[in-house]
Amino acid sequence: xxxGVAIAHSKINLGLIIGLKRPDGFHDLDSYxxxxxxxxxxxxxxxxxxxxxxxxxxxxxxxxxxxxxLMEKAARFFSEETGFVFSLRISIEKxxxxxxxxxxxxxxxxxxxMFLGEHFKVYKEILLKIGERVGSDVPFFITGFTAARxxxxxxxxxxxxxxxxxxxxxxxxxxxVSTKDAFNRLDNMNREISALPNSLEAIxxxxxxxxxxxxxxxxxxxxxxxxxDKDDYYSLSGSGSxxxxxxxxxxxxxxxxxxxxxxxxxxxxxx
Numbered sequence: 001x002x003x004g005v006a007i008a009h010s011k012i013n014l015g016l017i018i019g020l021k022r023p024d025g026f027h028d029l030d031s032y033x034x035x036x037x038x039x040x041x042x043x044x045x046x047x048x049x050x051x052x053x054x055x056x057x058x059x060x061x062x063x064x065x066x067x068x069x070l071m072e073k074a075a076r077f078f079s080e081e082t083g084f085v086f087s088l089r090i091s092i093e094k095x096x097x098x099x100x101x102x103x104x105x106x107x108x109x110x111x112x113x114m115f116l117g118e119h120f121k122v123y124k125e126i127l128l129k130i131g132e133r134v135g136s137d138v139p140f141f142i143t144g145f146t147a148a149r150x151x152x153x154x155x156x157x158x159x160x161x162x163x164x165x166x167x168x169x170x171x172x173x174x175x176x177v178s179t180k181d182a183f184n185r186l187d188n189m190n191r192e193i194s195a196l197p198n199s200l201e202a203i204x205x206x207x208x209x210x211x212x213x214x215x216x217x218x219x220x221x222x223x224x225x226x227x228x229d230k231d232d233y234y235s236l237s238g239s240g241s242x243x244x245x246x247x248x249x250x251x252x253x254x255x256x257x258x259x260x261x262x263x264x265x266x267x268x269x270x271x
Contacts, residue, residue, distance in 0.1 A: 001047050002119055008040040008111040009271055010102040011140065012168065012237040012244050015196040015208035021187050026136070026153040030196050032160060032208075033103075033140045033150050036168055037271040040108055041093040042071075044115050049087045052079050058092040074109035074134045078116045081130050088116075099176040101212075101238025103137045110141030128155075146270065147200070162270060163200050165232070167252040171243040172264040173220055182239040185215050203233045203246065212239045220263075227258050 011033045019028035054075050063069055075088050090112065096104030110131060117127045124142070131138035136154030147160045191214060197207050213221065213236050220243055224234045232247040245255055252267050259265055 001045055004044040004046075004115050004119075006042045006044070006111040006115060008042055008096075008104070008107040009035045009141070010038045010096045010104055010107060010268075011035050011137070012102065012235075012242075013210060014163070014200065014203060014233075014235070014246075016210040016212065016236075016238065017194060017196060018183070018186055018211045019193055021183075022153075027183060028152060029136075029150065029154065031150050032196065032200060033137075033145075033148050034163070035141075035146045035271050036102075036170075036268045038096055038102065038170060038266065038268045039271075040096050040104060040111075042108065042111050043091045044112075045089040046116075046119055047087045048085070050085060051087075052076070052085050053087040054090070055088075056090045056092065058094060062094060062098040070105045070109040070134060071112045074112040074130070074138070075116065077130050077133050078113055078122075081126065081133075082120065082122055084116075084120050086116075088112075097172060097242065099178065100172065100242040101177065101236065101240045102242055103141070103238065106135050106137035107141045109134045110138045113138070114142060149196075161200055163203060163246060165246050165248055166270045167247050167249050168268045168270065169245040169247065169252045169255045169259070170266050170268055171220070171224075171245070171259060172266075173241050173243070174264075175241045177240040179239045182212055182215060186211060189214060205233065205235065208233070208235065210236045212236055216240070223259070223262055227255060 014032040017030040054072050059069050096102050113127050113130050127142050128139050131142045132155050145159045147162050149158045149160050228234050234245045256265050
């Protein structure tokens with residue numbers, strides 16, 4: 001038996017431009033993915049055997065009835081792609097909120113793929129291919145990059161320089177967002193599709209916009225606009241519902257005290 005532990009980090013999006021729906025049903029995107037210290041903790045036990053078996057402990061609080069956990073899907077796709085058969089037991093301590101735009105499920109799935117890849121000595125190129133099958137955000141987490149520009153449906157990943165400011169205040173409105181529904185609503189809107197800047201040198205809301213904010217009522221945006229300093233940046237992450245403020249250490253605490261009356265928050269950092 002082989003055992004392992006992993007930290008599955010979340011991500012935020014610095015800008016997120018969604019293209020038109022493609023013939024294959026996916027959308028081209030343009031975004032900078034930034035890995036954060038907010039993370040899930042996962043432990044593994046694996047044995048080689050004659051029949052594939054996967055069990056997961058700790059996912060009852062977030063797994064929708066009748067849906068397969070992305071971690072199980074990742075393990076099954078790994079077996080299909082490589083031919084390896086195994087018994088895998090997974091235990092997860094969940095800290096990244098679900099349906100929050102932080103890539104928690106994708107990061108967990110990437111962690112499974114990387115653990116299996118290390119155990120069976122599989123090349124990263126194959127792991128990335130498996131990750132693409134699982135979900136659009138998964139390949140980014142497999143790269144191990146802290147910051148990257150991501151295009152295509154998530155498979156075009158180029159490592160990027162880090163923003164100068166490294167502290168994040170994560171803001172969690174009491175809501176959940178269905179990514180599928182959010183994409184459908186964007187598809188029914190008349191909107192301009194552009195591109196993000198080619199570097200992270202000057203991050204601002206005018207040029208690093210998130211298209212999914214077009215779907216919101218503006219209440220959170222108004223609160224943050226009244227509180228956040230003009231030199232700092234705030235945005236929705238992914239399709240939501242999490243917002244974040246990119247700032248320095250001192251102001252992160254000031255923002256947290258100001259916003260705790262409205263939302264659940266936590267301070268994290270780029271990791």
